[in-house]
Amino acid sequence: MSVDNICRLTEFSPHCGCAAKVDAASLHDIIHKLPVSVSKNLIVGTETFDDAAVYKLDNKTALVQTVDFFPPIVDDPYLYGQISACNALSDVYAMGGKPMTCLAIVCFPTKKLPLEILSRILKGGSDKINEAGALMVGGHTIEDEQPKYGLAVTGIIHPKKAITNANAKIGDELILTKPLGTGIIVTAAKAEIVKETDLEAAVNSMCFLNKSAAEIMQAIGVNAATDVTGFSLLGHLHQMAMASNVCVELYMNQIPILAGVMEYASLGMIPEGAYNNRKWLERIVTFDSGVEQVRQDILFDPQTSGGLLISVGKDKAQKLLRRLRNAGLKSANIIGRIVKGKKGAIEVLEK
Amino acid sequence: MSKEIDCRGLACPLPALKTKKALDTIESGRILAIVDNHAAKENVIRLANFLGCEVNLEKKGDDFYLTITKT
Numbered sequence: 118m119s120v121d122n123i124c125r126l127t128e129f130s131p132h133c134g135c136a137a138k139v140d141a142a143s144l145h146d147i148i149h150k151l152p153v154s155v156s157k158n159l160i161v162g163t164e165t166f167d168d169a170a171v172y173k174l175d176n177k178t179a180l181v182q183t184v185d186f187f188p189p190i191v192d193d194p195y196l197y198g199q200i201s202a203c204n205a206l207s208d209v210y211a212m213g214g215k216p217m218t219c220l221a222i223v224c225f226p227t228k229k230l231p232l233e234i235l236s237r238i239l240k241g242g243s244d245k246i247n248e249a250g251a252l253m254v255g256g257h258t259i260e261d262e263q264p265k266y267g268l269a270v271t272g273i274i275h276p277k278k279a280i281t282n283a284n285a286k287i288g289d290e291l292i293l294t295k296p297l298g299t300g301i302i303v304t305a306a307k308a309e310i311v312k313e314t315d316l317e318a319a320v321n322s323m324c325f326l327n328k329s330a331a332e333i334m335q336a337i338g339v340n341a342a343t344d345v346t347g348f349s350l351l352g353h354l355h356q357m358a359m360a361s362n363v364c365v366e367l368y369m370n371q372i373p374i375l376a377g378v379m380e381y382a383s384l385g386m387i388p389e390g391a392y393n394n395r396k397w398l399e400r401i402v403t404f405d406s407g408v409e410q411v412r413q414d415i416l417f418d419p420q421t422s423g424g425l426l427i428s429v430g431k432d433k434a435q436k437l438l439r440r441l442r443n444a445g446l447k448s449a450n451i452i453g454r455i456v457k458g459k460k461g462a463i464e465v466l467e468k
Numbered sequence: 469m470s471k472e473i474d475c476r477g478l479a480c481p482l483p484a485l486k487t488k489k490a491l492d493t494i495e496s497g498r499i500l501a502i503v504d505n506h507a508a509k510e511n512v513i514r515l516a517n518f519l520g521c522e523v524n525l526e527k528k529g530d531d532f533y534l535t536i537t538k539t
Contacts, residue, residue, distance in 0.1 A: 308481040383518040385484030385511030392507045411514065 126197060126234070127307055129226075129263050130188030137187045138347035138419065140393040161212070161281055165360040168211040168343055169272075171279045179276040183208035185346075186222045186267020190303050190421055191320060194234045198241025200323040201266050204346065204422035206249050209272035210331035211344035211425055213280035216272040219246050221256030224265040238266050249326055278335065282353075283360035285341040285428035289455040291365070292434065294330045294441055295322050295424025296448040297350055297415055298378030300388045305381035315377035322375065322448075323422040329444040330425045337437050340430065345423035349394045351402055351416045353426060355461055361428070364458030367416075367465045369408050373448035374415055382411045382418075390419035398463075407467040416465065428455060470498035475508060476531060483508035484515045491519060491538055501534045509534065 161171040169183035185205040209216045302319040305311040394417040441449040475483035487501045509532040516523045516536045524535040
């Protein structure tokens with residue numbers, strides 16, 4: 118598994134996976150000060166905080182572009198490479214696109230760690246890129262104290278078929294395709310209190326490409342989608358609700374959660390990013406009195422290579438759910454609905 | 469007298485983990501955990517509550533002093 122236990126790769130990362138993201142509030146402040154790029158061909162830019170940029174080349178083809186990288190989230194370099202690639206590819210899938218080419222972004226301490234580790238990270242990434250049907254076409258590597266790996270991915274989509282986060286409609290049902298809790302599980306793994314089976318389930322979930330989910334949602338036709346990563350379920354949902362000018366009701370008991378997460382969260386294994394997410398969102402999210410603190414924490418947990426969050430017309434929701442589950446996404450569930458109300462607000466109900 | 473665990477300068481999950489280990493070693497009594505960031509403070513509080521302990525929080529400068537009583 119790991120390079121014969123030469124090192125614990127996660128010791129090189131104070132923050133794990135997407136929890137290493139700069140917090141949303143700071144990022145908003147910085148981005149708002151930048152000039153906005155405007156073009157009639159730019160279908161999705163920076164304003165809606167969507168998963169990827171979409172640029173129309175002609176009437177049949179638009180480019181979908183994204184970049185994502187982070188420090189080691191697990192100790193096994195091959196698995197870390199797979200998870201990071203899967204996470205980067207996901208932004209293209211979240212737009213309903215098809216990834217075509219990938220460039221690797223690599224930071225690595227070549228004097229401190231054996232190059233074999235880097236080679237296994239890249240092999241993990243490359244295997245996921247193959248599985249996605251995309252091509253690995255280059256990259257850039259620099260010396261750094263802390264290893265980091267990820268991809269810049271270019272995909273394509275029909276310009277009229279881009280699924281943004283800005284078109285959720287009142288009455289839509291919300292489907293989440295993967296269980297929550299990867300941030301809490303990897304924190305528990307860092308503390309070495311995680312059960313092997315719990316970690317394995319989280320790793321399997323993070324290594325599962327959102328490819329099938331993207332193809333199914335394109336085939337059925339949905340109104341909006343995003344992927345759930347560092348800003349947590351509530352953060353990405355809030356961005357969708359803001360961009361779509363709607364309000365959301367979530368059903369706590371319907372939200373899929375990885376095994377063991379409740380216990381680890383109760384033991385204080387909550388990554389710092391979850392507290393940043395809570396601070397950013399606490400004024401716009403309300404909880405039923407029955408939803409205790411630890412379950413709230415899970416909804417703020419930064420996810421790595423999380424599932425797609427899909428807003429779909431009520432008439433299509435059951436069919437979409439069935440097809441997702443048949444494609445191996447056994448935890449997929451309807452977790453809430455879009456309602457009238459204050460733009461961007463989220464109400465978490467016990468049911 | 470309470471046992472002191474200084475978790476200043478430690479990133480999560482170490483403060484909660486060290487506190488848990490300290491609580492595991494005593495039958496009953498008090499432990500003082502010192503942390504220097506919000507996430508560590510919250511995690512130690514969650515842990516203590518989960519283990520049925522009482523927590524008393526005091527802020528001193530930039531640090532948080534958490535007195536945890538196990539009964």
